[in-house]
Amino acid sequence: MLHNIIAIIVISFIIVGSLWGIGNLLNTPREKNIQKSTDSILLVAQNNAFNQTNPTLHVNSNQPTKLIVLNKDFVKHDFISEDLGINTAYLTTEQDFVTGIASNKTGNYTYYCSFHPEMRGIIEII
Template sequence: MKKQKVRPKPRFTRNRAVAIGAIAAVLAIVGFFGYRALVPTNGSVPVLSFPMNDFIKATHGKSGYFYLSQTSGSVKGLRTSSSNSGSQINPNYVYSKGELVSFHFINEDYDTHSQHNFNIDEFNVHTKDLGYFGSETVSFVADKTGTFNYYCSIHPEMKGTITVEQ
């Protein structure tokens, strides 16, 4: 009687090829968006450094609409006009030239549920119009010296300045 040769199971099956293709697609998508997240709004290449993080919210009170800093006064970026290190209304920020800056903006206008945005034209910083409790983070490189205005295009009274020093 002749012995039949047993064929080994193939190592690369169709299911494995599909799984490897799916994993490669997910990694490519994560890589693409990860790369894009490292590119500041006024740049074209990724910046691999830790940003100055400032937290600012849009709100409403008895005096009208305003930005409120959620960054402590002891942090380098915030210039306070008093010895109070708590929240500041329409705060002024100070940065060094070449510094990577991230603004974490949130709309906490509970009173009117109005839309708000955050803009700095000179650094191409523009958030979407955010509804109540909407948030967005924008990063930019402070590559120009001087004093620049930030503002809400919906409510002109919401404004402040950032200063970039040499």
């Protein structure tokens, strides 16, 4: 009798474990589903930073560059560059926004998140 109970418990754990594994395989993280081409930039907002370091984004003038902003945080973020006319509006957890960087003027332009002043970087158009 006791052996049967133990066997049932063990089998239950195996079934739940394998269902969990299959569920994870079917629900691949959002980042992997986003198509990245060589001329696109993926910025992930997480832990109050864009791509951890708020990197300088290098873009060629007269060459539109696809920009994907993905919020992997538990709080809202947005991505704004006033000089380049980019504003994603606020993104909730797991929400992404596809836009573009395009300018025929070279120079450095600021980007930032309006909720977090430390989330700030430079778009360098060369």
